[in-house]
Amino acid sequence: MNIQFNIESKLIEHFEPAHLEVVNESSQHNVPVGSETHFKVVLVTPKFDGKRLISRHRAVNAVLKDELANQIHALALHTYTDTEWQGLYGGAPASPACRGGSRVQNA
Structure with missing residues (x-):
């Protein structure tokens, strides 16, 4: 069973997100290798x-109630409106700047 896939599928179906990240953070905890118990969701x-933070979290928890009751030990939620996200990142976080250099050297 792939819990991360189930989380992604349910959130996409219910919320139709402009942006979604589901990160398995289980390896940062004292669990067996390959576990799917700790997740971060953006x-x-x-x-x-128009919804307060607590309402957003309750909505996500309701969609993932089966996973929270049976498989997920910890779920970190970062929930934003499109406007909030644009204000924070202007869309998507920027890629790091190029530090120069090239694989091909001029002869």
Whole structure:
């Protein structure tokens, strides 16, 4: 069973996100290798417009109630409206700047 895939699928179906990241952070905890027990979710959706943070988290928890009851030990939620996300990142976080150099050397 792939819990991360189930989380992603349910969140996409229910929230129709503009941006979604589901990160398995289990390896940072004292669990067996390959575990799927600790996750971080970054969810950006217009469905959060006008909703307080607690309402957003409750909505995500309701969608993932089976996973939370049976498989997930910890779930870190970062929930944003499109406007909040744009204000923080202007869309998506920028890629790091190039430090120069080339694989091909001029002869």
